[in-house]
Amino acid sequence: MPQGDRSWDVETDLLVVGAGAAGMTAALVGALEGLNVVLCEKSEMVGGTTATSAGTVWIPGSRQGQLAGTPDTVDAARTYLTAMLGEHATDERLDMFLKAGPVVLDYLEQKTNVRFAAPPVHPDYKQLPGAAIGGRALGAVPFDGRKLGDDFARVRPPRREFMVLGGMMVGKADIPALLAPFRNWTNFRHVIGLLTRHALDRISHKRGTRLIMGNALVARLFEGVRRAGVDLRFETVLREIICDGDDVAGAVLSAPIGEVAVRARKGVVLATGGIGWSRELRERLFPEAARRFSLAPSSNTGDGILTAERVNAVVERDLESPALWMPSSVMAQADGQVSVFPHIMLDRAKPGLLAVNKSGRRFVNEADSYHDFVAAMLRSNASAATAFLICDRAFIRDFGIGLVHPQGTPPSTEALQRGRGSLSKT
Known part of the structure; x- marks a missing residue:
C-alpha cells in the first residue's frame, strides 16, 4: 500500500534497534538533543557484545587520552591509519571519525555520567608508522551497579568464564593482588576490599555490582538512557523496514503485545550487532573454518543486516576481513x-x-x-x-x-x- 495510507501504531522522531553500546549511545544523544526516541532490544537485557567484552573504544587525540600522559596527536593517528588502510585511507568517513571522536567523548562527559579513561600503556596492535604506546584506547570508568536499582538485573553479565566466586568481575589490575594477597599490605587490603564488597553484593544480587570494562560502559549508558526518558522496549524484534520511495519511513517490530508499526520521522538506526550467530551470513561471508562458534550473545542473529538487505542495502565486500577474529x-x-x-x-x-x-x-x-x-x-x-x-x-x-x-x-x-x-x- 502507499506509505501515506499506512496505519502506524507508534510515531516517534528516532527509532533505534539494538541496545548495545552503539544503540544506547545513539538513543541517548537523540534524547539529549530533544528528540522523542524509541529504543527496542531483542533480548531481555541491554549490552549486547559490549557487556561481555572489554568495551574499549579507539579514539585518537582525545582530552581523556592526553590525561594518561602518553603523547599522541590526530596527525600521528592518521599516519598510522594510512599505513594500515592504504588506498582506503582517503575515505571521507575516516576524516569524520578522527574529528568527531574526541567531541563525542567530551559531549558524553559533559551531559551524562558516561566517563572514559585511558590506561598509560595500551599499544596499537600493529607496528606501523604513527603507532602509539597508549592514549588512544579508552575504557569506561568503573561503575557501581547498585545505582541502577532494580534495573541492574537488566545489564547483561560478563561471560561466566571471566567471573569468579559466583559473579565477581576481575580486571587486569586486580590479578596481581589476587594471585599474591599476602605479598604486601597493598595487595592484602585490595583483596579484602574486593571480597567484602562481593560478599555484601551477594546478599541482595545474583552477581557482584562492581562493574568494570564493557559492563561499566553498558551500565553508564543504560543509566543515561533511563534518565533521558528514552522509550526502551525489551523483547522487541525487528521484522521489517518500511520505506516510502527512497526514504526509510519506519519499521515493523514484533513485541510481546504483537506486531507494532513504528513511524520514525527523523530516521531509523540499526545497531543490532552485526553477523553474530546468523547461519546464513556466516556461510555466505566467513571461511568454512570460522563458521561454527561466536562470542556474540545468542540473541545476535544478524537481524539488522538481513532486514536491511531486503530493502536493497548491500554488504560491503571490499574488506580485508568480514569479521574481527579472536582465538x-x-x-x-x-x-x-x-x-x-x-x-x-x-x-x-x-x-x-x-x-x-x-x-x-x-x-x-x-x-x-x-x-x-x-x-x-x-x-x-x-x-x-x-x-x-x-x-x-x-x-x-x-x-x-x-x-x-x-x-x-x-x-x-x-x-x-x-x-x-x-x-x-x-
Whole structure:
C-alpha cells in the first residue's frame, strides 16, 4: 500500500534497534538533543557484545587520552591509519571519525555520567608508522551497579568464564593482588576490599555490582538512557523496514503485545550487532573454518543486516576481513554449558608459549593481536583452522592458560575429551 495510507501504531522522531553500546549511545544523544526516541532490544537485557567484552573504544587525540600522559596527536593517528588502510585511507568517513571522536567523548562527559579513561600503556596492535604506546584506547570508568536499582538485573553479565566466586568481575589490575594477597599490605587490603564488597553484593544480587570494562560502559549508558526518558522496549524484534520511495519511513517490530508499526520521522538506526550467530551470513561471508562458534550473545542473529538487505542495502565486500577474529578454546563443562574462551592477551601473548598448527609447525608470532593471530590460523589451514598452544607447568603457574587459572591444574583427560582441544574463532 502507499506509505501515506499506512496505519502506524507508534510515531516517534528516532527509532533505534539494538541496545548495545552503539544503540544506547545513539538513543541517548537523540534524547539529549530533544528528540522523542524509541529504543527496542531483542533480548531481555541491554549490552549486547559490549557487556561481555572489554568495551574499549579507539579514539585518537582525545582530552581523556592526553590525561594518561602518553603523547599522541590526530596527525600521528592518521599516519598510522594510512599505513594500515592504504588506498582506503582517503575515505571521507575516516576524516569524520578522527574529528568527531574526541567531541563525542567530551559531549558524553559533559551531559551524562558516561566517563572514559585511558590506561598509560595500551599499544596499537600493529607496528606501523604513527603507532602509539597508549592514549588512544579508552575504557569506561568503573561503575557501581547498585545505582541502577532494580534495573541492574537488566545489564547483561560478563561471560561466566571471566567471573569468579559466583559473579565477581576481575580486571587486569586486580590479578596481581589476587594471585599474591599476602605479598604486601597493598595487595592484602585490595583483596579484602574486593571480597567484602562481593560478599555484601551477594546478599541482595545474583552477581557482584562492581562493574568494570564493557559492563561499566553498558551500565553508564543504560543509566543515561533511563534518565533521558528514552522509550526502551525489551523483547522487541525487528521484522521489517518500511520505506516510502527512497526514504526509510519506519519499521515493523514484533513485541510481546504483537506486531507494532513504528513511524520514525527523523530516521531509523540499526545497531543490532552485526553477523553474530546468523547461519546464513556466516556461510555466505566467513571461511568454512570460522563458521561454527561466536562470542556474540545468542540473541545476535544478524537481524539488522538481513532486514536491511531486503530493502536493497548491500554488504560491503571490499574488506580485508568480514569479521574481527579472536582465538578461542572450546570446552564442554560438566553442567553441559559449552565454554568459548577467548585467548586475548593474558596467556597466549606471554613468553614461554608456542602456537603450532595441526602439522606441528609454528605459524605466527604468538604476541600478535587476536585478530592477526586468527588470520594466520586461517592462512595456515582455511578449511579447518586449528591451533595448539604449547607450554609447561611453570607457564601455567605464572599465567594460566584459557580456563586454567594461574597456579591452577591442567584440565583432566575427561575434561579434554568433553571439549574440542583446539582454538576456534568468533
